[in-house]
Amino acid sequence: MKSIRHAVAVALGTTAIAVAPAALGQSAEEDRVEQIRVTGSYVKGSETSEANPVSIFDASEIKNLGAYDVSEIVSQISVSSGAENRPDTFTSFYSQGTSNVNLRGLGLSSTLVLINGKRQTISGAKAQDGSVFVDTGSIPAIALQQVDILKEGAAATYGSDAVAGVVNFMTRKSFDGIRVEGSWQTTTSDSQQDKNLSVLGGFDVGNSTHVVLAGTLLRRSNLNSRERPELVNRAISSLGSSFSIPEAVTVADGPYAGSYTAGENVAAPNCESFGGIILPQPNGSRCGYQYGLHYNVVNEEEREQFYVSVNSEFDNMDLTVTGMYTDYDVLDNYTVPSYPNLTFPTVSADHPDNPFGTDVVWLGRPYPFLDPSTTLPAPRENNTWRVEAALKGLTAGDLEWQTSIAYSGNDYKITQPDLSPSKLDLAVLGMGGESGDLLYNPFDPLDSDNLLVQEWAKTAFSSETSTSLLVWDGVISGDLMEMGAGTASFAVGAQIRRETYEVDPDDISELHYDANGNPIANDFLFLGGVNVVDESRQAYAAFAEAEMPVAEGFDVNIAVRYEELDTASSFDPKLALRYKMTDEMIVRASVSTSFREPSLAQFYAQNVNTKGVQDFVLDTNGDFVRDENGQIIPRGGTLFIRETQNGSLDLKPEEATNYNLGVVWNGDSLQTRLDYWRVDYKDVITIEDANGKLLADPDGSDIIRLDPNDPTSELAGLYTNYFNAETIDASGIDFEASYEWDLAGGSLELSTNIAHILKYEIPLNGVNTDVAGLFNHNNFARSMPETKGNVSLQWQNDRHSIYARVNYVSSYTNTRVVPESTGLTNKIDSFMPVDVQYRYNMELGDDLAEITVGFINLFDEEPPALYDAANFSYDPKHHDPRGRLFYIRGAYTF
Structure with missing residues (x-):
């Protein structure tokens, strides 16, 4: 003083x-x-x-x-x-x-x-x-x-x-x-x-x-x-319209007909019809989204x-x-017109349009269209x-x-x-809209009722x-x-x-x-x-x-x-x-x-924004999985996740x-x-780099995955902090x-x-x-x-x-x-x-x-x-x- x-x-x-x-x-x-x-x-x-x-x-x-x-x-x-x-x-x-x-x-x-x-x-x-x-x-x-x-x-x-x-x-x-x-x-x-x-x-x-x-x-x-x-x-997201299947299933008929292994990524079968692009994954494939064309x-x-x-x-x-x-x-x-759903919700087996007969994780966005009017x-x-x-x-x-x-x-x-997402979750349960009876169908992005859900x-x-x-x-x-x-x-x-x-x-x-x-x-x-x-x-x-x-x-x-x-x-x-x-x-x-x-x-x-990061394949101990040349194996393409800056x-x-x-x-x-x-x-003074932090400790306390106890699960977010x-x-x-x-x-x-x-x-x-x-x-x-x-x-x-x-x-x-x-x-x-x-x-x-x-x-x-x-x-x-x-x-x- x-x-x-x-x-x-x-x-x-x-x-x-x-x-x-x-x-x-x-x-x-x-x-x-x-x-x-x-x-x-x-x-x-x-x-x-x-x-x-x-x-x-x-x-x-x-x-x-x-x-x-x-x-x-x-x-x-x-x-x-x-x-x-x-x-x-x-x-x-x-x-x-x-x-x-x-x-x-x-x-x-x-x-x-x-x-x-x-x-x-x-x-x-x-x-x-x-x-x-x-x-x-x-x-x-x-x-x-x-x-x-x-x-x-x-x-x-x-x-x-x-x-x-x-x-x-x-x-x-x-x-x-x-x-x-x-x-x-x-x-x-x-x-x-x-x-x-x-x-x-x-x-x-x-x-x-x-x-x-x-x-x-x-x-x-x-x-x-x-x-x-x-x-x-190259402004492409792997989150367009896809699903992760937690257990092995077989779909007898319909657009999703086929046999799927546990943990497989499954792309929407009509991906290209709404402007999507097929992106291979370590296990399966995803329907990607060319979001850059909207900007x-x-x-x-x-x-x-x-x-x-x-x-x-x-x-x-x-x-x-x-x-x-x-x-x-x-x-x-x-x-x-809509972002990917980073809450990665689970769609239950009893959803009337779910073809898999089991709960699946939705890896997509409610409205993956490229129509400029949207x-x-x-x-x-x-x-x-x-x-x-x-x-x-x-x-x-x-x-x-x-x-x-x-x-x-x-x-x-x-x-x-x-x-x-709270309204979307209700719609997935068939409780969307002002009247509470709208159903959202994530398995077919072209479903006409989906537009009504999005507006609501x-x-x-x-x-x-x-x-x-x-x-x-x-x-x-x-x-x-x-x-x-x-x-x-x-x-x-x-x-x-x-x-x-x-x-x-x-x-x-x-x-x-x-x-x-x-x-x-x-x-x-x-x-x-x-x-x-x-x-x-x-x-x-x-x-x-x-x-x-x-x-x-x-x-x-x-x-x-x-x-x-x-x-x-x-x-x-x-x-x-x-x-x-x-x-x-x-x-x-x-x-x-x-x-x-x-x-x-x-x-x-303090703010929460989205950050494009490259995740990597981890084993159950949270360690990198490496290829025959000793290189760590990337997990799909760049994923946009929530970054909390403190x-x-x-x-x-x-x-x-x-x-x-x-x-x-x-x-x-x-x-x-x-x-x-x-x-x-x-x-x-700088903020921790999200990519660098993930590389340094992919299973650290500031790394958030869908299943906190499973380092092999999907990356959902991370914390970064200002530091000297x-x-x-x-x-x-x-x-x-x-x-x-x-x-x-x-x-x-x-x-x-x-x-x-x-x-x-x-x-x-x-x-x-x-x-x-x-x-x-x-x-x-x-x-x-x-x-x-x-x-x-x-x-x-x-x-x-x-x-x-x-x-x-x-x-x-x-x-x-x-x-x-x-x-x-x-x-x-x-x-x-x-x-x-x-x-x-x-x-x-x-x-x-x-x-x-x-x-x-x-x-x-x-x-x-x-x-x-x-x-x-x-x-x-x-x-x-x-x-x-x-x-x-x-x-x-x-």
């Missing part, structure tokens, strides 16, 4: 200092010189900003990308690996309609996202692995001035979450006139389209106030997987975004107020808002002060249709997650003292923040618990539930930074930060060095510590030590940056370069940006293993190509601009065992799409018009095919599945 009181005292003291000049009525307008504060330092005009590895997407580069959506911008960040900017509609259950950044592949939660240097609330959405993140798609692209990417740990400057680095979205504070932009983009091989209309306006109010307003409307049509079946051709590759979406900035200058201070709001709806997130929508509603007020000025002693308060929030609502048994999972973040900052900076080589500068400040996290499911979606605290299955065939969460926490921080020119051309920057959290505290220093060897060449180095506090979701949230109050903060060594060359025409980075990351993993030892090289030629009537610029991961070691089964260049389906690391980058060439003059860009993602290795029947190898090929753009500017009196046409993925390169069990057949974390895109954009400024 003493440290908390100390942090509060520092914060209040900083506020008093910041407000004092206004109270004294001092005017410093004539002496005020605006200097750029680079992301990574609070020292005004910091020379050692060049010691920070910062990449910048400015307004011109954003134009060159053809980006009207922030997700299109952040997807081009080379040092971001494993982000979800095009989340597929199947595995991204909790995060559709969002985007994020994953610097260095160190995790979505390990990149700090700022807006104008201030924190933003996390989204209510979560990634499949439970990661929380700031939804970068909520930031209106029309309002962006530039994006700064700080590619190293920055906890000493910004605090928790800045382990991998910082992405700072800088919005417009000034604009004169009105600019109207419209764009139309379409895939060339089918009809998926994006239509976008944006308006940006700026005007003065009196002599001291400037207002900027912006708004964007986006309308996106869907791309259904039936138009691209090659992208989902979208791109969802239909609607987005409205609004932005306002008001900047006022007073005699002794500047006031800036900004606000933004995004309403983002996913409309036709199609899903299957596909059901599963909408998402995503609303984000932010308001910030910032004051800054100069004291009588020529110190700059600034203070700000920012409040942001998000509501993310999920609706997902399902069927009620309809239900839906529904839950809304809300987050908010309130942040106050105060900073004072200025000259510290004169040294032999120049003037030393400093910055000191404090921060207080409060965040909230609420999960509000409806009654049927809320998790309930038995006497032992174990979750009771919700009344869903396939989906699970979530617990109610209503939690908040506070953090208090004080920080200081000093920059000292210790010798001619040699500068040292030192920063320290202390944070007091609800569950822990952290002290993080940083040392950065800059040595200017020649007028062109600079050597830079830095070392720092960083940390990340567990999220409120990782502490408190938060933990025992989690500790993650900690990291970051190193960076770089060389910068700034010549007249050539600019280059070469950096070596390394992160020693420990106590990394051991370490990540990662390193790599970043390279940026540009060369510009002055030509008659214009200029030509060649640029490149490459990120290469040298090593990414994590503990696997007690052994440190380098997982760079692997798909990583069975550990907490995401798919990780070793190299990502781009090369671009631009020619431009006053009127014309021609831009071409080659993007590159290197090949990597699939960690799954790839069946020979797929025709694939374990190599996931490299991906190298080419983008081109032409832009023309014309003056119409005092107005300016601009026309842009371009292609994304000009040569229509397909995403590399991969075998990912029963998931989609491409990697959405690295590859764009849409193929060639054509766009045309027009803008008019007056």
